[in-house]
Amino acid sequence: xxxxxxxxxxxxxxxxxxxxxxxxxxxxxxxxxxxxxxxxxxxxxxxxxxxxxxxxxxxxxxxxxxxxxxxxxxxxxxxxxxxxxxxxxxxxxxxxxxxxxxxxxxxxxxxxxxxxxxxxxxxxxxxxxxxxxxxxxx
Amino acid sequence: xxxxxxxxxxxxxxxxxxxxxxxxxxxxxxxxxxxxxxxxxxxxxxxxxxxxxxxxxxxxxxxxxxxxxxxxxxxxxxxxxxxxxxxxxxxxxxxxxxxxxxxxxxxxxxxxxxxxxxxxxxxxxxxxxxxxxxxxxxxxxxxxxxxxxxxxxxxxxxxxxxxxxxxxxxxxxxxxxxxxxxxxxxxxxxxxxxxxxxxxxxxxxxxxxxxxxxxxxxxxxxxxxxxxxxxxxxxxxxxxxxxxxxxxxxxxxxxxxxxxxxxxxxxxxxxxxxxxxxxxxxxxxxxxxxxxxxxxxxxxxxxxxxxxxxxxxxxxxxxxxxxxxxxxxxxxxxxxxxxxxxxxxxxxxxxxxxxxxxxxxxxxx
Numbered sequence: 001x002x003x004x005x006x007x008x009x010x011x012x013x014x015x016x017x018x019x020x021x022x023x024x025x026x027x028x029x030x031x032x033x034x035x036x037x038x039x040x041x042x043x044x045x046x047x048x049x050x051x052x053x054x055x056x057x058x059x060x061x062x063x064x065x066x067x068x069x070x071x072x073x074x075x076x077x078x079x080x081x082x083x084x085x086x087x088x089x090x091x092x093x094x095x096x097x098x099x100x101x102x103x104x105x106x107x108x109x110x111x112x113x114x115x116x117x118x119x120x121x122x123x124x125x126x127x128x129x130x131x132x133x134x135x136x137x138x
Numbered sequence: 139x140x141x142x143x144x145x146x147x148x149x150x151x152x153x154x155x156x157x158x159x160x161x162x163x164x165x166x167x168x169x170x171x172x173x174x175x176x177x178x179x180x181x182x183x184x185x186x187x188x189x190x191x192x193x194x195x196x197x198x199x200x201x202x203x204x205x206x207x208x209x210x211x212x213x214x215x216x217x218x219x220x221x222x223x224x225x226x227x228x229x230x231x232x233x234x235x236x237x238x239x240x241x242x243x244x245x246x247x248x249x250x251x252x253x254x255x256x257x258x259x260x261x262x263x264x265x266x267x268x269x270x271x272x273x274x275x276x277x278x279x280x281x282x283x284x285x286x287x288x289x290x291x292x293x294x295x296x297x298x299x300x301x302x303x304x305x306x307x308x309x310x311x312x313x314x315x316x317x318x319x320x321x322x323x324x325x326x327x328x329x330x331x332x333x334x335x336x337x338x339x340x341x342x343x344x345x346x347x348x349x350x351x352x353x354x355x356x357x358x359x360x361x362x363x364x365x366x367x368x369x370x371x372x373x374x375x376x377x378x379x380x381x382x383x384x385x386x387x388x389x390x391x392x393x394x395x396x397x398x399x400x401x402x403x404x405x406x407x408x409x410x411x412x413x414x415x416x417x418x419x420x421x422x423x424x425x426x427x428x429x430x431x432x433x434x435x436x437x438x439x440x441x442x443x444x445x446x447x448x449x450x451x452x453x454x455x456x457x458x459x460x461x462x463x464x465x466x467x468x469x470x471x472x473x474x475x476x477x478x479x480x481x482x483x484x485x486x487x488x489x490x491x492x493x494x495x496x497x498x499x500x501x502x503x
Contacts, residue, residue: 045155045366046171048460048467049434067489069435071171071366071460074489096434100170 007130008137011038013104017080017118018129024104025080025123028111032118034080035108036068036099039133044070047099050092052077052110057085059112061121066109068099081121083114144345145186145285148352152362160253162189164365171366172462178334178371179463182291183363184355191256192281192342195263196246198274204239204247207266209390209399209406215241220312220329225390225398226262227408231415232386235259236378236398240314240327248280248327248342252380256281266407284326285348289360290338290371298339300358306330306339323351333368335375335501373459373468376426376500382439382457383424383470389415392472393424423478426502427455427486429467429495436460437469437486437495444485445477446494452477455486463503473497 005012012018016026022040026033041047049069059065059079066077088110091098099107114121124132143149143163149156154165165186167174177183195204205213208224215221219241226234235255240248251259256279263277289297298306301321306328309315314329325343332338341351356362369379378384378393390398390412401416403409427437437458442451458469469486480499485492 045167046460048172048436071370071436074436074438097172 005126005130007133010042010133011104012126012130012133014126016104017123017125019078019080019123020132021078023078023080025118025121027118031086031111031113032081032083033108034110034112036077036103037129038103040075041100041103041107044068044072044075045100046071047096050096050099050109052088052092053085055085055087059083059085061116068096077109079112080123081112081114081118082116083112085110086113087111141189143186144188144282145349145352148349149186149362152356154362154364157365159365160189162253164189165362167364167366168362171364171370172460174361174363174367175370175462177361178291178336178363178367180292182289182293182297182338182360183367184352184360185288185290185363185368186352187286187288187340188284188348189253190281190286191249191251191253191259191279192284192286193249193251193256193260193263194247194278194280195249195275196243197272197276198245199272200245200247200275201241203263203267203270203272203275206270206405207263207407208237208239209403209409209412211400211403212239212241215239217241217243218313218315220314220331222312223398225395226259227390227406227412228386229408229411230386231389231391231408231411233380233384233388233390233393234262234386235380236384236395238331240329242316242327250286254381283344284342285345286340286342287348287352287355288332288338288340289355290332290334290336290363292337293359294336294338297355297358297360301354309339321351321354323347323354325351333377334371335503336371370459370461373457373470374461374463374501374503376470376502378424378470379457388422388472389420391415392420392422420475420478422453422472423475424456424470425473425478425480426498426500427458427469427471427484427495428464428498428502429486429493431466433466433493433495434460435488435493436467437471437488437493441469442487443471443473444487444492446483446485450477452484461502467493468502
C-alpha cells in the first residue's frame with residue numbers, strides 16, 4: 001500500500017491532513033509539522049524566499065504566519081491549527097528551493113505545538129483534499 | 139479568447155507549463171525558470187516567441203512611409219539589416235510600441251512588434267499610410283503565417299555548427315539571411331539578434347518547419363526555455379517591456395531608451411514632441427532598483443520606492459524579477475527627477491515592510 005496518491009499529476013500524501021489553503025499537517029509526537037502541498041509549490045514554481053516568524057509565537061488557526069515568494073508570485077502561509085510555533089525550518093533561509101524539490105519532506109515550514117485538539121481544526125483528509133484539486137481543475 | 143499555440147503539442151511533450159500572455163497560449167517554463175535562465179547565460183536556451191507580432195510593409199513608398207513613422211533614420215539601412223530597435227510614438231512622444239524592423243528589400247520591411255500591440259501597430263501604420271497617401275504600400279499582419287524561435291546563449295554558434303548551420307557564425311549582429319535552408323529546414327529569415335543580452339539567433343519560419351528545427355536544436359543541446367526565464371533575462375540587462383516599463387505616457391527620454399531615436403531625425407510622427415521632451419527634460423526617470431545582497435524578495439509592479447530611512451516617496455516599480463546571477467531581487471522603477479541618482483540608497487515597500495536596495499543604471503549584470 002503506497003503512502004501517496006497522484007491526483008491530476010499532483011502528489012497527495014495519505015499520511016497527513018490538509019487545509020483548503022494548500023497547507024499539509026502531519027502529527028508527530030505532541031506536535032504538528034506544517035508545509036505546503038505539491039499542488040501549491042507547482043503553482044508558485046521557483047521559490048526564491050520564505051518569510052517565517054520566530055519560534056515562540058502564538059498562532060490562531062487561519063492566521064497568516066508567513067510568506068512564500070516565487071519568481072511568479074507571493075503567497076501567504078496560514079496556520080492550520082491554533083497553538084505555539086515551536087520550530088521553523090532554518091534551511092529554507094539559504095535553500096528555499098527545498099519547498100519545490102521536496103514539499104512533503106525537506107521543504108517543511110514550521111512545527112506547531114497545538115493548543116486545541118486536532119479534530120477541532122477542520123482539516124481535510126487526503127481524499128477530501130484530492131477532491132478539492134479535482135474541483136479546481138474542472 | 140486565447141489563441142491556441144501552434145506548437146503546443148511539441149511544448150507540452152517537452153514538459154512545458156503553458157500560460158497565457160497577451161491573449162496567446164505560451165510556454166512559461168519547462169523545468170524551472172531559474173534553471174532555464176542560468177542555462178541561457180552559461181550554455182544555450184531555446185525560446186518559442188511565436189506570439190510576437192509580425193507585420194509586413196511593402197510596396198512603392200514603404201521605406202519612406204516607415205521612415206516617417208519612427209524617430210530613427212531607418213531609410214539608410216541596407217537590405218539584410220535591422221536598424222532597430224525603434225518606436226511608434228504618439229503626439230506627446232509617448233510609446234505606442236517599441237518595434238524591431240527588418241529591411242527585406244528596397245521597399246520591403248518586416249516589423250517584429252510586441253504581441254500585446256500587434257493590432258494597434260498595424261492600424262497605426264494603416265491610418266498613416268492613408269493619411270499620407272502611400273496608396274501602393276500594403277500592410278499585412280503575417281503573425282499567424284510563421285513561428286519565431288530564438289536560440290540564445292554563449293553556445294549558440296556551437297549548436298548551430300552541430301546542426302550543420304556553421305554559416306550563421308558569419309552573421310554580424312543585427313543582420314539576417316532570408317530564404318535559406320538550415321539543417322534541412324526552409325527558413326524565411328534568420329537573424330543574429332535576441333533579447334537576453336547573450337549571443338544568439340532568431341528564426342522565422344513556417345510552423346511545420348519550426349517544429350522540425352526546434353527538435354533538431356534541442357537534440358543538439360539547446361534547452362527549452364519559457365517566458366518566465368525570458369523575463370528575468372531581459373530584466374538583468376535592463377530591457378524594457380512594452381505595457382510595463384514603457385507606455386503611451388512615457389517618452390524615450392523618461393525611459394532613457396536612447397537606442398530608439400536619432401537626435402537629428404527631422405520629421406516623423408512624434409518627432410516634434412520628442413524634441414520638446416529633450417528640451418524640457420524628463421518628468422520621471424527610469425532606473426534600476428537593485429536589492430541588497432541576499433535579499434531574495436522580488437520588487438513587483440506598483441511597489442513604492444523611498445529614500446532609505448525616510449518616508450520620502452520617490453518612485454514606483456514598473457517591473458521586477460529575481461536575478462539568478464545576482465541572487466537577489468531586481469526591478470525597474472520610474473523615479474522623480476531630483477532623486478534619480480544612481481547609487482542612492484533606497485527602500486522598496488513590499489507587502490507592508492521596507493526592503494533595502496539602491497538605484498543603479500542598466501545593465502544590472
